[in-house]
Amino acid sequence: MTERSTESRRPTIKEVARLAGVSHQTVSRYLRSRNGLKPDTLSRIDAAVNELNYRPNLVARSMRTRRTGRLAVLLPTMLYNPARMLHGATEAAHEAGFSVEAVSVIGDTEARTERMLEIAGTGQVEGVLALAPISPGVGDQLPQGGTIVVAADFDDQMRGIGELADASPLVAVMERLVEYGHRRFFHVAGNLQFASARARKAAYLETVERLGLESAGVVDGDWSGKSGYDAVHSLSDEQMPTAVVAANDIVASGAIRALIERGLDVPGDVSVTGWDNNEACQYLPPGLTSVELNLEGLGRNAMLSLVKAISGRELEPAPRPLQHVVWRESTGPAPRR
Amino acid sequence: MTERSTESRRPTIKEVARLAGVSHQTVSRYLRSRNGLKPDTLSRIDAAVNELNYRPNLVARSMRTRRTGRLAVLLPTMLYNPARMLHGATEAAHEAGFSVEAVSVIGDTEARTERMLEIAGTGQVEGVLALAPISPGVGDQLPQGGTIVVAADFDDQMRGIGELADASPLVAVMERLVEYGHRRFFHVAGNLQFASARARKAAYLETVERLGLESAGVVDGDWSGKSGYDAVHSLSDEQMPTAVVAANDIVASGAIRALIERGLDVPGDVSVTGWDNNEACQYLPPGLTSVELNLEGLGRNAMLSLVKAISGRELEPAPRPLQHVVWRESTGPAPRR
DNA sequence: CAGGAAATAGTGATCGTTCACTATTTGCGG
DNA sequence: CCGCAAATAGTGAACGATCACTATTTCCTG
Missing domain, CATH: 3.40.50.2300 (Response regulator)
Structure with a gap:
């Protein structure tokens, strides 16, 4: 579908003014507030605007107002x-x-x-x-x-x-997994140009340290499924963690794939978590434990x-919390060794 | 990070002109073509522009040029x-x-x-x-x-x-599945406000007709995983198809989940296809057969x-084809009955 | 109904650029 | 070094709105 409306110039404020029998300034006032005009004047302008199908030229307005x-x-x-x-x-x-x-x-x-x-x-x-x-x-x-x-x-x-890079849900995830008996973790990070990736990595390292956990290490990735897949395959059997904390759901999906290829069960042998609550990952087996974001x-x-x-205007902020963990089937108790 | 640059007004073409010792019109010419100016004049303007860090006011330009x-x-x-x-x-x-x-x-x-x-x-x-x-x-x-x-x-x-709504890959998918022995299909459509959803539904119905296939029906959905999930659960065991053609990967993931919940194997009992080549669905088991789009x-x-x-300008179109099927593990031969 | 304040309307300048002209300078042949 | 065309530069209007004023009308009070 392609349409071109008539070639004639769009009407200006002065043409509206002439048709309504008032000055251009009166029309200008009408455009902004519509107060301080006599009802009669107002309705005449109304009629003129409608007849000409007038809309203000915002470029010209911007020019004058510098806004x-x-x-x-x-x-x-x-x-x-x-x-x-x-x-x-x-x-x-x-x-x-x-x-x-x-x-x-x-x-x-x-x-x-x-x-x-x-x-x-x-x-x-x-x-x-x-x-x-x-x-x-x-x-x-x-x-x-x-x-x-x-x-x-x-x-x-x-x-x-800060909010965009708030990694606190990652801490919550790890603490819960620790309650589940997990001791050995692994983190596949996102692209570290992103604050969120850096924050998650930092939170991971800090939590490992604070709770005295073992870590199979951190692999710096790029948010891709392949990065998760490759990271898991790069681990030796001895290094294998019982919980993989992925930077997002896509990375997690790659990691899960690699784990399965290595004969490991998710979550039986290894628990996996993601981030973003990707809709596809909610359904595919096992449903992925993730972090739901209020992106809006x-x-x-x-x-x-x-x-x-x-x-200078202060608008109402979005209600907190803006992120929360959604537990699904990809996480469970650590395996007995 | 919040920064506000100096409050002083941005320099105008006239200020540049004064500094360079030329008229504003000469600067205007400089801005557009930079030809037809004496080298000396040109370099003086160059210097003035740099000194003032001048950038043309595009609002004012638009105003005059009406573009x-x-x-x-x-x-x-x-x-x-x-x-x-x-x-x-x-x-x-x-x-x-x-x-x-x-x-x-x-x-x-x-x-x-x-x-x-x-x-x-x-x-x-x-x-x-x-x-x-x-x-x-x-x-x-x-x-x-x-x-x-x-x-x-x-x-x-x-x-x-048209291109956006080209459903021909769906026909290719079904024909291949027929070669695999599939006879009984099922389609979960997307939101029919979208041309692509309508086109895929139409292509499905047309192909069922043309090849004389059985259809478990078409369920009109909304592109969501839930719509795929519910659609599959709405089928009786007798209605169950051997191939589910979903409107996109998210819908397919919901459908796969429901199939598994009903004790069916994908692709052993039922093959499933999606659309969009969602990255998460490439990895999660089974890797989803889908349609890769050249969205750019x-x-x-x-x-x-x-x-x-x-x-009136004709740019180079993107090379075809813009869509192609990627076969993965979610599709296979029809089960022997 | 005179007088003055409040309400309403009008006039001309202005925003920063380009357009349409006009003016000046340059280059070159004779 | 004159004369004329080509190259280069300058002048003022215009784009369509708003702003800062000024002018007019209306309304109220005494």
């Missing part, structure tokens, strides 16, 4: 589904009267950062929310003019908003900072 | 991961000199259509590519001004670009129509 009401969200490509987070962020932005542009960029942190500066520098958006990792100190490079950048993921100095909530809360920084 | 160079892509929310399609579409748009705004809208077809009209009507974008179902005949409602709308999914009169290519090709309609 675009638009925000950009920088998304990572392909690594996970950012749609739900984007949705939460967009909803919050709408509440504060902003529209949102999503920009997905391939390439590394540097490429993303470059593109972000480009977006921020042309006055097209009032702020940028980066849901993908960007270089630190990027704010300093911003051209003058007040475009604000909020990074939801950590920057390289490990500062960050996380997106919303990330956007709150940006909205506040730009307009 | 924004921006396109919008309307995305469905949450049903599947549109990131890769968006990426292909964005890449194609960049090649033609457009930037892309992604708009995800919740709600039904009507709500989406309404929002789309809003976006198209304010002159902020030159075109809209709808990757989510919208109401038919929407072009007629568009305000004057030449915003173009291209719908990649079918409209309600079942016209459409599909997104790209959808964008081509829009770009062509707006600028």
Whole structure:
């Protein structure tokens, strides 16, 4: 389906004014508040607007007001589904009267950062929310003019908003597994450019240390099923843990596959946990123990900072908790040795 | 991380001109082509631009040129991961000199259509590519001004670009399964608001008819794992097919779960196929036979129509085929009865 | 009904860029 | 070194809205 509407120019505020028999400024007032106008005037403008099917030219408005009401969200490509987070962020932005542009960029942190500066520098958006990792100190490079950048993921100095990278459910998972008798763990990390991957890895190591557990080690992966598959196959029989904590569900699925290929039962011999509560992994046998994320909530809360920084407006944050563990069949008591 | 750059106004073309000792028009020329300027003039402007860290105000430019160079892509929310399609579409748009705004809208077809009209009507974008179902005949409602709308999914009169809804791999899957000895099939459809779901259902029914197969029926679902799970459980033992063709991998995972719960082996008793080549489903046992999509290519090709309609420019389409079947362990010979 | 404040409406400048012209400089043949 | 075309640069209007004022009308009070 392809349609092109009539070629004639769109009507302007002055044409509406002429048709309604008022000045352009009166129409301008009408557009913004609709108060302080006589009922008669108002209805004449109403009629003119309808007759001409007038809609204000937002480009011209932006030009004069120096406000675009638009925000950009920088998304990572392909690594996970950012749609739900984007949705939460967009909803919050709408509440504060902003529209949102999503920009997905391939390439590394540097490429993303470059593109972000480009977006921020042309006055097209009032702020940028980066849901993908960007270089630190990027704010300093911003051209003058007040475009604000909020990074939801950590920057390289490990500062960050935090919620996105909150790894506490991983600690809860491990503690419960310890109650189940597990002593020997293994962690397959995600792409460490992501704060969430770094945080989960750190939480794993910290918990091993704190509870005096054994660890078959940590393998740095890339969020892929293959990374989980390869990591498990890289272990010797002696190293084999009784619990594999994977960075996400995809990694977990690869790990489970490798465990089965090695003749091990899940959860009989080895328990496996994931992250993200991937719908496919809920059903396939064994149902995967995972961490359910309120992605809309996380997106919303990330956007709150940006909205506040730009307009000072404080929106209602998403109700906590934003993550919780869902126990399924892939976890169970540690095997007797 | 939150940063605010200096509050001072961004430099304008006139300030650059003054610093370089030329007229604003000369700077304007410099910005566009950089030809037809004396080397001396050019380097003076270069220096001024760098010193002021000048970037053109695209809002002002759009105002004068009546062109924004921006396109919008309307995305469905949450049903599947549109990131890769968006990426292909964005890449194609960049090649033609457009930037892309992604708009995800919740709600039904009507709500989406309404929002789309809003976006198209304010002159902020030159075109809209709808990757989510919208109401038919929407072009007629568009305000004057030449915003173009291209719908990649079918409209309600079942016209459409087609590639997105190409169900031919489903036919290939069924024919192969027939070679394997399968005679009795079952289809769990996706949300029929989507052209792809309608096309797969139609292809299933047509193939059953053409090859004279038995069908345990078609259940209309919603792309969810639960819909696959419930659909299988709704069958009596007598109705049970030897092959389940699911609308996508998530649905397939639900179906597999239900089959296992009923004591059936996959693929020993029943073969199952999905769609989308979901990464998690590749690993979990049994590896799911599915249809791999070149989502970037599909997104790209959808964008081509829009770009062509707006600028007349014809970009290189993605190489075919854009979909192909990946055979894995969830399919096998029909059981002897 | 005069007078003044409040409510309502109008006028012209302005945002930062490009467009359509006009003006100036350069280069070159004779 | 004149004259003229080509190359280069400058001037002012325009895009479509809002802002900062000023002007007019309405309403109320005494």
